[in-house]
Amino acid sequence: MTAELIHRLHFAFTITFHYLFPQLTMGLGLLIVVLKSVALKTRSEEWDRAARFWGRIFAINFVFGVVTGIPMEFEFGTNWARFSRLSGGVIGQPLAMEGVFSFFLESAFLGLFLYGEKRISKLMHWFSAVMVFVGSWISGFFIIVTDAWMQHPIAYDRLPNGQFEVLSFWQLLLNPWGLLQYAHNMTGAVITASFVMAATGAFYLLEGRIESYGRMFLKVGVIAGLVSSILIIFPTGDLHGKYVARNQPAAIAAMEGLFHGETGAGLVLMGQPNEETGQIDNPIVVNDLLSFLIYGTTKAEVKGLDQIPHDQWPTALPLLYYAYHIMAGLGTWFALLMIVSAFLLWRKCLYTSRWALWALLLSFPLPYIANTAGWMTAELGRQPWLIYGLMRTSEGYSNTVSASNGLFTLLGFMGLYLLLGILFTVLIYREISNGPEPQAIPADAIHAD
């Protein structure tokens, strides 16, 4: 294996594992604000307990997010030194801003939210929940800004030594690519949290215990899930897709498996891309639909891979194609499931429809897969570029760090993350099994004074 591939895998593996946690905390941050708001308005102890329960789930996810997030900032330097040297003046900026504007805020108010409920007023506790939510969403924003500049570099200049320099701070922050991706991505995070909350509710009802909380979680989860599952398709996914098509034609052609450009391009629903023959095997195609989705008319011309020089094709073409189709397919399932569930909720028969509860319970892993596949689509679509059109991935990795040193630490991370994954699963399962009602304090935890 080449050093380039090892460094790519190193970053891809650690960031994929990392993003399993923030996607829940960013969405859950919003839902906890909802729970706390109801609790504050109705003075209901039950909703406060629910908020505390999800606060504990949040806290576990937050810790895993923090400890797996620190390596991400380091890896820009350790594994991607040549890239960092040239681009630090631009993308170092939003990365540093994430620390300065988000992490201080988030960590301060999370400490207050988890440890300070006895010390502060109810309103202040609600405010801490809001600040935790705001902090996590600011954090997401700066990461998206960073990625957006690599996807769609704007507002930069090059210094005589080759380094990139920011020309306009506000253009960097308000990169249209970033704004669209942010809307799409944050909706995806809300979907994850909604599905987890709804699945927890379904779990309680199917088990026939703590049913009042089961109903509460289902109601909140399904309503938030319905809104987010629709927003993920329209307008956020739709707009983002159109923007990608206009700015990264190679990416969209590979995502859609469009080997040959045509007017009135069809949308491939299924089929396997065959790089050797340059066609889709066993395709199911809807005629003209791709042209319509991108340009709003069935007659528009969509660029195919044959119109793009081969050395600018995304390098992992079938993987990109599958990732995109899995994301889009799951997105369709989310909307369907949530529309049906919301209808049942409205007709007051969701809590007794066991088949719907099973479907909701079993669907909770799917948003994690869809979010991961979405990010793979974005990042594989950017290939072979590290900074789109400006710097190739092969020019960016640390060439002083040999392939086997990289492999050593990659395997180290894999082993450690396997351990973390097991620990996380056990802890979350225990919290959910215990439920929101306060537990008897274990004998050894009673303090002496």
Added chain:
Amino acid sequence: MMMGFIWFWLVAVMIVGYVVLDGFDLGVGVLHLFLVRTEAERRTTLASIGPVWDGNEVWLLAGGGTLYFAFPLLYASAFSGFYLPLMIVLWLLILRGVSLELRNHIEVGIWRALLDGLFGLSSALLTIFFGAALANVLRGVPLQADGYFFLPLWTNWQPGTYPGILDWYTVIGGLVALVALTLHGALWLTIKTSGDLALRARRIVTPLWLALAALTVVSLAATIIVRPASLNNYFNYPITFVVPGGVIASMAGIWFLNRNAQPIKAFLSSGLYLFFMLAGACWGLYPTLLPATTGADRDITLNRAISGPHTLAVGLVWWSFGMVLAIGYVVFVYREFHGKTDLPEGVH
């Protein structure tokens, strides 16, 4: 040049902020292994850092980010060159954060004992690695002409042209950090705990102080031997000898304030000690950021590493604004949790 001066010291401020704040919770991690006697004491000890350790660690991230955009060449060169020890630091940070937070979610005694041991061990190793890292920067690294290098973990333990991460000099640096931060953590516990535990924390300050005083003298002498140029700035601007003077004064402050049972002031003195030690080290380097053992013409200097002028000008605006906010949160949280630590109920 003015921008270079400003950003050099802003990055230094972030490092000092990190060491002073995360330092005491690292120290508490080291200490809790042999200072606490009951589960209740252990819970109080850990609860004293529970609401703040994560925020303290943010200084490392924010500092790293600041370094990244202000001095991209330094960030790229140092992070790839110190690849192996940084990866070990990352693994230790992961193990430490997880073991601290999760021990309260687990009731079984043996798992708790394992997590507590892991928390203590990772805290101790981290202090040693951070100290050794700083010593590596002070000693210099074998920079190639293109500004990169790659260091093995150790070679012959001698700080020569091609040293390892660990040699006799950087090991001294690691020990200084271990003892200084353990002392810092002990002083934190004298503020936050009460009764027998606080008394034991106060007593352990004495042997730690003596060890730190000895190590401080040894490390200063060793630095002058390993890199005599560290003294140049001091002789060119003799007024700056107030910095080593501050080291001595803050050491004295720790000793007397702890004996007079003024825990908050003693803790602040310890913070000042860390500040003066780090500021003194930075001033010994300035305007070099990373000296080369392979010849001074390969040094990574401020002028070579600094970002473009617009980046830095814009950065100064949001950085100042953001850090004022951040310091506001820090003050706010520490005020909310002032006084002796009570056991949390919301977390089990």
